[in-house]
Amino acid sequence: MKKTRTLLFKLFIVFLVLGAGYLIYLDARITSTFTDKMWELPAKVYARPLELFAGADIKPDDLAYELEVLGYRKVAHTRKPGQVARNRSRFEIYTRGFGFPGEREPARRVLVELGPTKVQSITEEGRAVDLMRLDPAQIGGIYPTHGEDRVLVRLDAVPETLRQGLLAVEDQRFYQHWGFSITGIARAAYSNMVSGRVVAGGSTITQQLVKNYYLSPERTILRKVNELLMAVLLELHYDKDQILESYINEVYLGQEGRRAIHGFALAARHYFDTPLEQLGLHQQALLVGMIKGPSLYNPRRNPERATQRRNVVLDVMVAEGVISEEHAMVAKAMPLDLNRAPSIRDTFPAYLDLVRRQLRIEYRDEQLTQEGLRIFTAFDPLLQRQLERSTQAVMSQLDKSGELETASIVTRLDSGEVAALVGGRRFSYAGFNRALDARRPAGSLLKPAVYLAALEQSDKYTLASVLSDTAFTVPRPQGEPWQPRNFDRMEHGDVLLYQALAHSYNLATARLGMDLGIDSVADMLRRLGIEHAVPEVPALTLGAGEYSPLDMAVLYQTIAAGGFRSPLRSIRDVVDARGVPEKRYELLYDRQVSLQATYLLQYALLEVMQNGTGRSGRAALPEWMTAAGKSGTTNDGRDSWFAGFSGDLMAVTWMGRDDNGGTGLTGSTGALKLWSHFMARSSKRGLNYNMPEGIEVATVDSSNGYRTGTGCPNARSVPFVAGTEPRRKTNCSAKKSGIRDWFQSLFGD
Known part of the structure; x- marks a missing residue:
């Protein structure tokens, strides 16, 4: 008997030590991660803000579209932020205001008067407004692998009726208990015993927070024990307001595709497109009611069930003295008042892919998915819409089978910022990004590098130099000799240098490249921005190698900028979760080619559009629009390219098949059609051809x-x-x- 008592005592000590150790483990787990989890926020990616001023180039329908993607509600008369009243070309806009890096744009009601293509005037209470910016559209986020998204809000910014309504429905004794409720547990135990399985948990807000932060959703006795212990430990270390604030920011309130909606602030934006502090009582009650079952009471899928649940919450708020019966009656009479505007968030995966790649040069994945960074980009929703429309219109004409693919990149000529990007025919498909990863021979798109290398040697070559467009053979140590041919299989004899480029004569170009030296051509490609290795073989003069549309955009941006090379930027600013600027991506550039030589090359590229291989595209542009560019076609018509620029935009377009099969298209019959369709509808300025000194x-x-x-x-x-x-x-x-x-x-x- 004595031995038994001794053994039991020892076992008790062992269990006590193990239990104490386990509590220490749970305590350490909570104290070491709770604060971090409060600030675990994905990065948010924003488009450029639309700037409005008298004389700004924008059509009334484009402004209407911008406001639509921003979620502004159409009303007869604006009364609160996020509303717009339109009467043809007259817009009354109540802006939301926005915290930009270094400054804040205030919320205000303005009257914007537009003509057919420009802003005529902007006034606020009768006073002229020189410049204003709309809030930028959020076009995506960089989420952790579990896809959670949230917007942090401080407890003192939460409406009092929402706080009290939450406690009335979810945890009436929140400020009295130690993390768990005996009556709640007893009630849950009775329900489980009656049903014969675990159907209720009796969890307090603290327990729910612990489950969301640390535990799995499975209903087991062990998990419930852990939940209870950790809830008590959490209450020992943090005060009630901290716990409630964390819960308000963490609670799960629905799903948007792979993106999980967490917290009341994000849910307010998602379901109502309204800041949390501006929610009406009927909207607050709906969000509180959704906690019980975000899918079951989803107001978009189950509006009747959601309305019933909202009204139950209002009744509880009346019973607990949070609101009066009169207030509840008014709230019950309100519609669900959901945000019905189409969202553009996460529908531009190809552009977001570029943003992520450029961010990861300087930021770790953990920073991008947990620190709540705000990424301000150069993305232009209006240009993107037109690029997608042009792509859809032209591709449907050229290929109805769906086998032909395409990719396009648009940059701002003055800054090198990437403003729009299409990675394939399925714009919202987050798959293979052809704009960045499709690597193909560039054909004649590389020829300007050959001619620029020649024009730098102004003592030897001018635009009027005579080149021989006749057949020749280059012997190779191994394999067959290289014998280039013209696309039309003809020889054109003596031609002037600018004509050879304008008409894309292969023989004249290859001869010129061989005279310059392949190493000189390769060097020019590197100076223009091609950073990866190129094959230093004679065929390089006619586009041999593998290049992405992004490579070609870098090359043509340098040419369009007069020989100044700058990295193509998608990001303007990065701001941390507290609004403190982290990094500003300034415009950086360095001269790689003389201005005079680049100017002469631009003349030849203008001739391409006037009388050369791009003349069919010139006919599709407005008469006033001066543009320069170059087409490209690879062997057997596998790749169709066009790259060109006006006075404000540069764009590169590629067409081809993913299986590298023939397309039956040249650069002029394929990519040029899409390029010119887009530029005719998007560019606002023709190329300003100012002659430099010399x-x-x-x-x-x-x-x-x-x-x-x-x-x-x-x-x-x-x-x-x-x-x-x-x-x-x-x-x-x-x-x-x-x-x-x-x-x-x-x-x-």
């Missing part, structure tokens, strides 16, 4: 490159580096002629 214009005979007189046969105005104009002249003197070539027309009268 450039002079001479009139030459386009048939031989000789100097000739204005008005003579084949006379063309061509720019030259000063002192490099042709020395040989024709016998024709200047004549009076009312006909001007396109280059002269750029400079007006």
Whole structure:
């Protein structure tokens, strides 16, 4: 007997030690992670804010679309933030205000008057407004693997009726108990005993928070014991207001695809598109009621059930003295008042992919998914909408089978910011991002690098230099000799340098590249922005290698910027969860090619659009729009490319098949159609062709490159580096002629 008591005592001591150790483990788990979990927030990604001022280029329908994607509600007269009243070209907007990096745009009611294409005036209470910014649209987030999303709110910012209503429904003795409720447990135990299984938990708000933070949702006795112990420990370390605030920010309130909606603040935005502090009583009661079953009482899928649950919550609030019967009666008479505006959040996976890749150069995944960073980007919803519309319209004409794929990138000419991006025909499909990862031969899209390398040597090459477009053979140590051919299988004899590029003659280009040296061509590609290795073989002159649309966007952005190379940026600013700026992505650039040589190349690219392989695209553009560009086609029509720029935008478009099969398209019959369709509807300025110092214009005979007189046969105005104009002249003197070539027309009268 004595031995038995001794054994039992020892077992008791062992269990006591183990129990104490387990409590210490649970306590350490809570104290080491609770504060961190309170601040575990995904990064939010925002589009550019729309700036409005008198003279701003925007059409009434575009402003209406911008307000629609921002979730502004259409009303007869605005009374609170987030509303708009439109009467044709007259917009009364009650802005929400927004905290931008370094400054805050206030919420205010403004009157915006528009003409057909521009803002005419902006007033606030009769006073002119020089400049205003709408709040930026959230276009996505960078979530942890479990997909949770939340917006933090401080307890003192939560409406008092919402706080008291929550306690009345979920935990009436919250401020009296020690983390658990004896009566709640007894009530749950009775329900479970009657049903023969675990159907109720009797959990307090503290226990629910512990379950959400630390435990699995399974209903077992062991989990309930852990939940109770950890609830008591949590109450020992943190005060009631801290626990309630954490619960308000953590509680699960629904699902949007793979994105889990946590916390009342995010739910207020998600279901009503209204800040938490501006919710009506009927909206507060609905969110409180949804805690019992976010899917069961989802107001979008089950509006009648959600309304019944909301009214039950209002009755409880009356019974507990939170609100009066009159207030409840009014709230019950209200509709659900849900946000019905279409959301653009997370519907641009290709652009968000670019943002993530650029962020991960400097940020760890944990920072992006837990620290609540706010990422401000250059994404333009209006340009993106038009790029998608153009893609859909042109691709449906070219290919109804769905086998042809495409990708496009649009940048701002003055900043190198990526404003819009399409990674494939299925715009919202988060799969293979062809804009960044489809690596294909670029064909003639690489030819400008060859000609730019030549034009840098102004003592040897000018736009009027004569090139030989005749067949030749390059022997190779191993394998068959290289014998380039023109697309039309013809030879064109002697042609001027700018003509060879404009008409994309392979033979003349390959000869020029061989004369320059393949190493010079490869060096020029690196200077223009191609960072990966290129094959230093003769075929490089005609586009050999593997390049993504992003590679080509970098290259053509450098050309469009006059030889200044800058990294293509999608991100403008990064701000932490407290609104403190972390990093500003400034415009960085360095000169890689002389301005004069780049200017001469731009002339040849303008000629592409006027009289060369891009002339069909020029016909699709408005008459006032001056644009430069280059088409590209690879062997057997596997890839169709076009890259070009106007005065404000640069865009690159690729078309091809994922299986690398033939498309039957050239750069002009495929990618150019999409490019010109987009640019005609999006660009606001033609290319401003200002001649830099050291450039002079001479009139030459386009048939031989000789100097000739204005008005003579084949006379063309061509720019030259000063002192490099042709020395040989024709016998024709200047004549009076009312006909001007396109280059002269750029400079007006």
